[in-house]
Amino acid sequence: MTISHSAIIGNSIRDACRHLNNQEVVAIPTETVYGLAGNALEDAAVIKIFEVKNRPSFDPLIVHCFDFKAFENYAFDISKAAENLYNAVGPGPVTYILNKKPIISDLVSSGLPTVGLRVPNHPLTLKLLRALPYPLAAPSANPFGYVSPTTAWHVNAQLGKKIPYILNGGACTIGIESTIVDFTQDVPVVLRLGGLAIEFLQSVLGESIVINTTSTSQPAAPGMLHSHYAPSKPLFLENKAAHFTTLEFETLGYLGFDKRHPQIPQSQQLLLSPNGDLSEAAKNLFAHLRAFENLPISGILAANIPERGLGRGINDRLRRAAFKST
Ligand code: AMP
Ligand code: MG
Numbered sequence: 001m002t003i004s005h006s007a008i009i010g011n012s013i014r015d016a017c018r019h020l021n022n023q024e025v026v027a028i029p030t031e032t033v034y035g036l037a038g039n040a041l042e043d044a045a046v047i048k049i050f051e052v053k054n055r056p057s058f059d060p061l062i063v064h065c066f067d068f069k070a071f072e073n074y075a076f077d078i079s080k081a082a083e084n085l086y087n088a089v090g091p092g093p094v095t096y097i098l099n100k101k102p103i104i105s106d107l108v109s110s111g112l113p114t115v116g117l118r119v120p121n122h123p124l125t126l127k128l129l130r131a132l133p134y135p136l137a138a139p140s141a142n143p144f145g146y147v148s149p150t151t152a153w154h155v156n157a158q159l160g161k162k163i164p165y166i167l168n169g170g171a172c173t174i175g176i177e178s179t180i181v182d183f184t185q186d187v188p189v190v191l192r193l194g195g196l197a198i199e200f201l202q203s204v205l206g207e208s209i210v211i212n213t214t215s216t217s218q219p220a221a222p223g224m225l226h227s228h229y230a231p232s233k234p235l236f237l238e239n240k241a242a243h244f245t246t247l248e249f250e251t252l253g254y255l256g257f258d259k260r261h262p263q264i265p266q267s268q269q270l271l272l273s274p275n276g277d278l279s280e281a282a283k284n285l286f287a288h289l290r291a292f293e294n295l296p297i298s299g300i301l302a303a304n305i306p307e308r309g310l311g312r313g314i315n316d317r318l319r320r321a322a323f324k325s326t
Contacts, residue, residue, distance in 0.1 A: 007161075020136070028125045029167060041103060066119065078096075147290055148286050
């Protein structure tokens, strides 16, 4: 359904609950990115999420709960490893793939026998989840394939006309999506790099965890799609891009890590973290990609980010953003 007026942006749990109880979708803040939330146990609400995002039905939704104990209502065979990780992280940027109970419909899981569950670490959204008698299915609150939103204003710019309410919880503190870990295999398998560093996962779960984030166009777990998180201008990776001429540099934007580009005009450059801090870089990534949309440039050249900590998740998103153009 399309609502003709713009969304109301506010911080009322009561208003958010009212819309959700009417099977409407509402944007919610989390520490990773803003989510487009609906009652995970009502197909009517779940269908609206797919419609508003223009999301293909093969891309499963993550279900948000207020604590780990609530996972038992929606999944069975919850492994000790999953529990250990939750005890170490608490509410945070990690999604647990578990065997789903029938109460979660195939619409949510895109027909998979598993479901992705997460406890987001945001005070307002935790309060909202506690106030509701059902969990919230919530993918990122952006049109499918585009850059994820990290402020209420990002959501409003793209989906404001299609949803009644945006719960404003400020700018996201982590800024990239959750790390997804599949706990239904013999060993934990990382399906998506994200806001929880692999090094941390290994310190809790051991070195034997498997990382399987290979790209595909027929994904069991999209976010694994080749092309995703993409701005409207072509994005080139600095370590992959063909050489540009001096004239071409004049027309490019530069997404740097901690150093400016010597040939691109200063006014067309944005640094993710002048101090070389990977957490700060993750927090700025999507907002910077959006900021380039308003600059008079023909494309974006993106620096290579150190491949450690949250840098791995950032590089993963830049690679997928670049897929169409390189
Ligand atoms: P988003 O919330 O937009 O970042 O998208 C949610 C992502 O979670 C999907 O694109 C999948 O990659 C992943 N996901 C959700 N449920 C499952 C599942 N049951 N198995 C594997 N991946 C999942
Ligand atoms: Mg997304």
